[in-house]
Amino acid sequence: MASTGRDAMTQSGVADREIVLSRVIDAPRELVFEAFTEVRHLSRWWGPEGFSTTTRSLDFRVGGEWDFVMHGPDGTDYPEWITWTEIIAPERIAMLHGESRGDPNAFESVLTFQPDGEATRIEMRTVFPTQELRQEAVEKYHAIEGGQQTLGNLAAYVTELAEQGGEG
Structure with a gap:
């Protein structure tokens, strides 16, 4: 029981620094996961409406x-920078995301991909270093x-x- 209490305290300890988003996507889990792995995919969808993305380099592997x-x-x-800290295809991706390598304000995100019938439920759980950085992301950058x-x-x-049968 002690670990349950500790887990609960840990969870409540990040709640004020966290943003959790989820969505059910009408596509197989493997395809949704694959969309995170290659420039040809990422450049087509990454970012909010009206944004575009130019990749300088991409090395999709743990430590890449x-x-x-x-x-x-x-x-x-x-300018943006991500390093992957965990990849378990096609279930989970964990990453550190900042403006550049060594960014003291970089935040951690974990994406999970769960089958939901023929669809996929993706959850994106992001934890910021401080409550203030989370609030700034929400208010200034509309995170x-x-x-x-x-x-x-x-x-x-x-x-x-x-x-289209999974071709990209």
Whole structure:
């Protein structure tokens, strides 16, 4: 029972620093997972509505990095960097995401991919280093709406791929 209490304390300890988003996508889990693995996929859906993404480099493996720029609809460029800390295909991806390698404000995200009948339930759980950084992401960068839009873009992209037989 002690571990349950500790787990509960750990969970409540991050609640004020966390954003959790989920969506059911009408495509097989393997295809939804694959959309995270290659530039040809990521460049088609990554980011909120109106954004585009330019990849500088991508090495999808544990310890690998994705160095990219998100281009906002107003012309603002946002340098971004991700390193993958865990990959369990096609179930789970964990990553550290910041503006660049060594960013002290980088946040951790865990994506899980669960079968839901013929569809896939994706959950994105993001934990920020501080409550203040989470609040800034929500208020200044519209992280919740942007995250929902990004998952919507992913859903539209992989649903189209699935209808085409998985070719991308």
